[in-house]
Amino acid sequence: MAKLREYSNQTVIDVEDGGNGIIKPEGRVVFVEGVLPGEVVDVRITRRKRDHAFGVVTERHFDSEDRIEPFCAHFAECGGCTWQYLPYPKQLEYKERFVADVLRRIGGISEPAPLPIIGCDTDRHYRNKLEWSFSPTRWLSPSEIDSGEAVDDRRALGFHVKGRFDRVIDIGTCYLQPDPSNAIRTAAREIALRHDYSFHDPREHSGLLRGLTVRTTRDGEVMVILAIGEQRPDVAESFLHELRDAVPRISSAFYLVNTTQNDDNAPHTVHHAFGTETISERCGPLSLTIHPKSFFQTNSSQAERLYSVVRDWAVADGSQTLLDLYCGIGSIGLFLADRVGRVIGVESVADAVAGARENAQRNGYTNTEFHAGDVRALLTALGRPDIVVIDPPRAGMHPDVVEALIRMRPRQIIYVSCKPATQARDLKRLLSAFYIVRIQPVDMFPQTFHIENVVDLRLAT
Numbered sequence: 001m002a003k004l005r006e007y008s009n010q011t012v013i014d015v016e017d018g019g020n021g022i023i024k025p026e027g028r029v030v031f032v033e034g035v036l037p038g039e040v041v042d043v044r045i046t047r048r049k050r051d052h053a054f055g056v057v058t059e060r061h062f063d064s065e066d067r068i069e070p071f072c073a074h075f076a077e078c079g080g081c082t083w084q085y086l087p088y089p090k091q092l093e094y095k096e097r098f099v100a101d102v103l104r105r106i107g108g109i110s111e112p113a114p115l116p117i118i119g120c121d122t123d124r125h126y127r128n129k130l131e132w133s134f135s136p137t138r139w140l141s142p143s144e145i146d147s148g149e150a151v152d153d154r155r156a157l158g159f160h161v162k163g164r165f166d167r168v169i170d171i172g173t174c175y176l177q178p179d180p181s182n183a184i185r186t187a188a189r190e191i192a193l194r195h196d197y198s199f200h201d202p203r204e205h206s207g208l209l210r211g212l213t214v215r216t217t218r219d220g221e222v223m224v225i226l227a228i229g230e231q232r233p234d235v236a237e238s239f240l241h242e243l244r245d246a247v248p249r250i251s252s253a254f255y256l257v258n259t260t261q262n263d264d265n266a267p268h269t270v271h272h273a274f275g276t277e278t279i280s281e282r283c284g285p286l287s288l289t290i291h292p293k294s295f296f297q298t299n300s301s302q303a304e305r306l307y308s309v310v311r312d313w314a315v316a317d318g319s320q321t322l323l324d325l326y327c328g329i330g331s332i333g334l335f336l337a338d339r340v341g342r343v344i345g346v347e348s349v350a351d352a353v354a355g356a357r358e359n360a361q362r363n364g365y366t367n368t369e370f371h372a373g374d375v376r377a378l379l380t381a382l383g384r385p386d387i388v389v390i391d392p393p394r395a396g397m398h399p400d401v402v403e404a405l406i407r408m409r410p411r412q413i414i415y416v417s418c419k420p421a422t423q424a425r426d427l428k429r430l431l432s433a434f435y436i437v438r439i440q441p442v443d444m445f446p447q448t449f450h451i452e453n454v455v456d457l458r459l460a461t
């Protein structure tokens with residue numbers, strides 16, 4: 001295998017939990033994107049590791065009967081919705097199996113079997129937030145390049161091509177966010193071109209327009225945040241007012257100035273241009289305040305279902321202390337606050353903690369407290385709660401946090417994870433003191449390989 005770069009007529013034997021198909025030429029594992037079991041493909045090796053390799057399809061000779069035509073015109077270039085070639089019910093079947101496979105392979109957990117996955121009602125327009133980038137160098141499709149025609153103006157507004165910080169796809173229609181998301185992007189591009197504004201070039205570190213974030217709520221509120229790369233607040237203001245003239249449903253608008261070489265807008269102050277200063281998202285009984293920079297789960301209706309699982313599973317009679325670790329804006333703890341005596345949330349981002357306190361007040365809860373800091377540092381000072389809800393980032397928990405939970409001995413842990421592989425690793429360790437009652441996968445991101453998984457653990461006596 002060392003010298004061979006291409007393999008022909010390989011049958012895909014399975015798909016792994018990262019979404020890659022598996023072929024085994026000469027008995028060695030090769031991961032291949034964009035294929036389904038049973039398909040027969042020619043593959044070019046792109047990267048080698050010691051005991052496996054990665055490849056891309058150069059020819060597909062035989063299609064799986066499950067394969068469908070992707071619905072988005074940008075599917076080939078855009079890294080956003082990578083699984084459009086599989087019908088949504090099949091995606092759910094695979095995700096359910098991925099959870100079982102990962103828990104068994106990494107956590108050594110084969111029982112209980114995961115409950116049937118909770119899918120989305122809609123597999124499109126499910127996101128409440130999208131961030132578009134302006135670029136002077138639109139991504140050219142292979143056919144445009146082959147045509148040899150000169151393209152004078154390559155300004156684009158859309159998503160970055162996968163792996164390319166300097167190339168943006170000029171998106172026509174995107175299926176990720178409800179209306180008026182597409183109308184806003186189309187109008188923004190039209191305004192920018194009409195005024196001949198420059199689009200930010202990350203190589204040259206110049207250009208006025210950098211990014212446009214659109215946030216929507218289930219009740220139809222719309223917030224936009226324009227990022228500019230020069231000190232031109234007058235232009236930002238007039239741009240946003242023109243945008244509202246074109247799309248009157250915009251109810252809140254901000255801009256920020258980022259003159260640095262870094263695209264991270266988080267450190268930069270947002271300036272209010274017009275409309276409301278916040279929008280409100282409904283989540284079960286809660287009404288959550290969303291500031292321009294607030295974190296909130298990007299699929300609002302599935303967030304409600306996810307939190308409902310945690311709420312239904314919590315063994316509570318109104319007297320318990322519940323610890324909400326990695327709490328963000330406190331949404332899980334607040335979702336359960338009427339079922340327990342006290343909620344203590346811990347979150348490292350101070351703004352999110354401020355949001356959690358604001359949301360507690362807004363929803364009339366006085367039995368909650370939220371602490372800013374690292375879970376690892378704060379956990380041991382928080383006493384012995386009855387219930388711990390954990391929702392860490394993709395990396396999972398630090399081993400010290402896992403050990404602290406084992407020493408803490410809460411009666412119940414509900415572990416929410418956006419990466420079952422790290423969850424499985426943490427569970428393996430937690431099983432020295434806890435046992436698993438049930439496992440519930442939830443799909444938050446149709447057309448992608450991402451899976452959310454909830455595990456209910458109880459203290460072993």
Ligand SMILES: C[S@@+](CC[C@H](N)C(=O)[O-])C[C@H]1O[C@@H](n2cnc3c(N)ncnc32)[C@H](O)[C@@H]1O
Pocket residue numbers: 295296297326327328329330331332346347348349352373374375376391392393394418
């Ligand atoms: C997956 S989000 C969960 C947020 C929240 N539970 C929700 O449902 O919206 C993980 C959160 O953990 C926070 N975080 C990451 N590392 C942390 C740490 N070491 N200590 C405390 N919070 C952390 C992040 O800022 C983020 O808000």
